[in-house]
Ligand code: SF4
């Protein structure tokens with residue numbers, strides 16, 4: 001995990017990102033509402049005093065639940081159809097991955 | 107405002123039959139219940155409201171977990187898809203929740219202003235927006251419906267209840283679906299194998315199916331390496347070696363140079379299909395990220411193709427070149 005600088009805000013914004021997935025957390029924006037710690041099914045976020053912290057970025061499966069429910073946009077993640085079948089089809093046809101008739105989700 | 111429907115916690119023989127068929131991928135979009143508002147037991151206007159999707163297995167898991175309680179259940183129209191997948195697609199989503207609240211007249215049916223959603227619906231629902239636009243506070247319950255009884259004591263889920271697991275029971279439940287879904291791959295392969303390779307040909311296909319679609323889901327957490335594809339390659343190579351051993355034992359295969367080339371060709375041809383099934387199993391699991399899956403696709407699919415091409419070349423060499431003495 002490393003700290004990068006983002007320049008699209010007047011004050012440099014601290015961001016917690018990693019190499020393994022697209023999860024990005026902006027701790028300065030966090031208002032400690034606790035939503036992300038509730039919705040994450042892999043315990044990626046954990047309470048840590050006045051702001052949450054990324055406790056285990058390796059567990060993130062990019063489901064997007066935290067980003068969807070963070071009231072202050074302190075989290076970004078590229079979520080979307082992540083099925084191999086859909087993505088292989090997309091890679092072959094050059095289209096966006098979509099769930100298809102071969103979905104095996106139950 | 108639509109009428110409130112009535113349901114119970116009882117899972118009938120017909121429900122069980124429906125669950126079995128769903129798990130066999132039979133009529134996959136046909137396992138639906140009607141979206142709308144349901145009463146379970148004798149709810150009062152202050153009784154809790156649970157929300158789920160209209161896949162019959164999701165609805166049945168919820169209502170059976172509510173045994174002995176008096177509640178309302180609001181069923182969203184997720185087109186017969188389970189909550190997790192529907193949330194990923196957005197059909198179990200903010201808009202549908204808000205529209206369903208309107209459509210069912212939930213505001214008049216109940217007095218309290220909280221709805222309890224399954225945690226796994228959270229990737230499709232923005233709780234703050236639902237509250238702002240509908241007046242209902244969204245509470246995320248536990249991952250598993252079976253934890254609802256415990257959850258309702260304090261309206262707090264333990265970290266344990268918030269974790270998605272992928273236990274053996276869940277992995278096994280996917281095996282029949284996998285086998286049925288890949289029928290279009292392995293049935294023609296088995297027929298071709300029988301035609302050209304005889305009984306050993308069909309045995310090779312059966313080993314690939316057994317290793318890729320049955321053993322892989324079972325052994326997933328115990329196989330070394332992290333990525334599904336590399337786990338699959340390891341397991342597939344073991345399957346290939348098992349096939350070679352069987353041929354040495356019962357097929358009259360010898361350990362001469364030709365035999366070794368055939369053996370290598372067989373392992374090279376059998377490991378990639380097993381690994382391909384493994385890679386695809388990411389989609390049925392709740393433990394893979396799309397970035398990770400994309401990386402695996404670009405890294406391993408070319409590798410699979412090269413391995414199989416090499417396997418074909420070696421098989422051809424072993425058939426064409428007359429080999430003499432043994433090693
Ligand atoms: S995207 Fe999903 S898995 Fe990743 S941190 Fe957010 S809630 Fe957790």
Ligand code: SF4
Pocket residue numbers: 029030031032033034035036037052066069070071072073074075
């Ligand atoms: S949801 Fe957003 S604001 Fe709330 S604790 Fe998490 S990061 Fe902080």
